[in-house]
Amino acid sequence: MTTSLTTESLTLGYGTRPVVTDLTLTLPTGRITTIVGANACGKSTLLRGMARLLPADSGRVLLDGADIHAMPTKQVARRLGLLPQSPIAPEGITVAELVAQGRHPHRRAFARWTPGEDAIVADALEATGVLDLADRVVDELSGGQRQRVWIALALAQQTEVLLLDEPTTYLDVCHQVEVLDLLTDLNRSRGTTIAMVLHDLNLAARYADHMVAVHHGTIHACGRAEEVLTEETVKVVFGLDARVVEDPTSGRPMILPLGRHHVRHD
Amino acid sequence: MIETAAPPTAGAAVTRRPRWWTAVALAAALGAVALSIAFGSRVVSLPEVWQAIVVGGDDITAAAVRSRVPRTLLALLVGASLAMAGVMLQGVTRNPLADPYILGINSGASLTVVIGIAFVGIHSMQGYIWFALTGAALAAAFVYTVGSLGRGGPTPLKLALAGAITTAALTSLTTAILLPRMEVMNVYRFWVVGGVGRAENHDTLTVMPFIAVGVALCALTASGLNLLGLGDDAAAGLGVPVVRTRLLAATGGVLLCGAATALAGPIGFVGLVVPHLVRLVVGSDHRWLLPVSALTGAALLTLADTVGRVVARPQEIEVGIITALLGAPVFIWVVLTRTGVRA
Numbered sequence: 001m002t003t004s005l006t007t008e009s010l011t012l013g014y015g016t017r018p019v020v021t022d023l024t025l026t027l028p029t030g031r032i033t034t035i036v037g038a039n040a041c042g043k044s045t046l047l048r049g050m051a052r053l054l055p056a057d058s059g060r061v062l063l064d065g066a067d068i069h070a071m072p073t074k075q076v077a078r079r080l081g082l083l084p085q086s087p088i089a090p091e092g093i094t095v096a097e098l099v100a101q102g103r104h105p106h107r108r109a110f111a112r113w114t115p116g117e118d119a120i121v122a123d124a125l126e127a128t129g130v131l132d133l134a135d136r137v138v139d140e141l142s143g144g145q146r147q148r149v150w151i152a153l154a155l156a157q158q159t160e161v162l163l164l165d166e167p168t169t170y171l172d173v174c175h176q177v178e179v180l181d182l183l184t185d186l187n188r189s190r191g192t193t194i195a196m197v198l199h200d201l202n203l204a205a206r207y208a209d210h211m212v213a214v215h216h217g218t219i220h221a222c223g224r225a226e227e228v229l230t231e232e233t234v235k236v237v238f239g240l241d242a243r244v245v246e247d248p249t250s251g252r253p254m255i256l257p258l259g260r261h262h263v264r265h266d
Numbered sequence: 267m268i269e270t271a272a273p274p275t276a277g278a279a280v281t282r283r284p285r286w287w288t289a290v291a292l293a294a295a296l297g298a299v300a301l302s303i304a305f306g307s308r309v310v311s312l313p314e315v316w317q318a319i320v321v322g323g324d325d326i327t328a329a330a331v332r333s334r335v336p337r338t339l340l341a342l343l344v345g346a347s348l349a350m351a352g353v354m355l356q357g358v359t360r361n362p363l364a365d366p367y368i369l370g371i372n373s374g375a376s377l378t379v380v381i382g383i384a385f386v387g388i389h390s391m392q393g394y395i396w397f398a399l400t401g402a403a404l405a406a407a408f409v410y411t412v413g414s415l416g417r418g419g420p421t422p423l424k425l426a427l428a429g430a431i432t433t434a435a436l437t438s439l440t441t442a443i444l445l446p447r448m449e450v451m452n453v454y455r456f457w458v459v460g461g462v463g464r465a466e467n468h469d470t471l472t473v474m475p476f477i478a479v480g481v482a483l484c485a486l487t488a489s490g491l492n493l494l495g496l497g498d499d500a501a502a503g504l505g506v507p508v509v510r511t512r513l514l515a516a517t518g519g520v521l522l523c524g525a526a527t528a529l530a531g532p533i534g535f536v537g538l539v540v541p542h543l544v545r546l547v548v549g550s551d552h553r554w555l556l557p558v559s560a561l562t563g564a565a566l567l568t569l570a571d572t573v574g575r576v577v578a579r580p581q582e583i584e585v586g587i588i589t590a591l592l593g594a595p596v597f598i599w600v601v602l603t604r605t606g607v608r609a
Binding site: 048051052053073074075076077078080081082083084085086087088089090091092093094097098101102104105109135136137157 | 280362492496500502503505506507
């Protein structure tokens, strides 16, 4: 597991308005990086840029040292996987059919489907706990099941780097933890380098080996969760007064927002 | 891991038999060919049909039966082309309502053909095909652009509305050109109803290369379209060149429906109905959806043409009218049941 993904003075955006400016970031190989920031701070745009979905206005995205936009897209897809924020399951597609699409970058045009690929798909279904649902229609699954099916697709793609844009959005807390546990399993068992945008700061801090706080299109802080999730960062990045305490279950930092109500004054 | 126990939302397991359904569709197409040759506005007994086709003969009955062969070939070709065009347009736009007729592509082809007849003096298939294809491509590009404006990009409903508006505008232009020109009207009115009755093998051959290129583009983009179905971002993440795939697939769809329209006039609903029916049984894999739809479209149009020849003997009802009568209820069913439309 050696694939590395870095950005070099990356500037990108939509139209003429840059959303990310001059941003340099290295994803630690074989680790989990969580990216946090306020709405519209550029964190999803950064992820899209790293996944070559948006062209760089200036700067570069490097996959193993090579400019990602200069590489054939199928070649990139063998090393870099992406789970977008709202992927679409075509009507009537079954779980196994959907997950099998993950093999696309490894297949030649008009090639026959091989038993080896069946085994890879079955392995991905097994690892995400959806093997029982293989012949079910994806539309009919619950949100948590659907998200695990999409992760299975990314697994079948067999990439060393996996980018996820808010993989826990629309899930209840139980399924959020389940998805993040699953991703941690993958990281530990396969050494997959994972970077994901997360909304929940406490979960982001808990599941991060490396944490990045994005503010106005640049990195405000990055490093270990203890270094990033501070009262100062929360104040600057989110404009929120908060207390940061130690999470008694994980020892990671945990924020307690201070709103205008319900705060004890001792 | 509460989720692993199947919750009440998960439906029954799905098993598909695409090979079996291919055989069924092929059998249907062959059956339609047999019916199309055996039945027509002239009542001919089966031994006479056999005599005319296999043994030969030069009486009027034999000639009438043999004249059913080119129109049957044309109906097969047009039906297959329209059904594949429907699959391609639905795949490209991720839109369950996409169909050459609904997206205004047929009305674009009609307008340019009328312009060709009225102002350029074309009167042969070599002329029709270029005018039809130009009009089809322009209308497709226009509707897609207008349907993509505003928030959310090209949603199914916006595309259908843009298509309806475009159809209304282009149709009134067509009418404006036609009304003062009786001689153009006479050429046009047979073409526009959508018929295969005046089939000439010569015309069919003229258009064949365009259909062949369209089919090749279908084959080339089928697996790419499967991935575009997951959304542009997911498709790009899986290594699909999104813009190129969409452009090639759209070109294939427009070639197929432009060629079919040049041959038989605008025929509605085959491109809408057939892919939906086929998707119910073979699923959403374009590598099966395209061939099975082609066979089913060929069978459906050939049957519709045969019905049109039989129901009002000795008159014929043009196949475009039969498919519209058949297709309208299905269109309403699709609008009511497909969740994609509400999104």
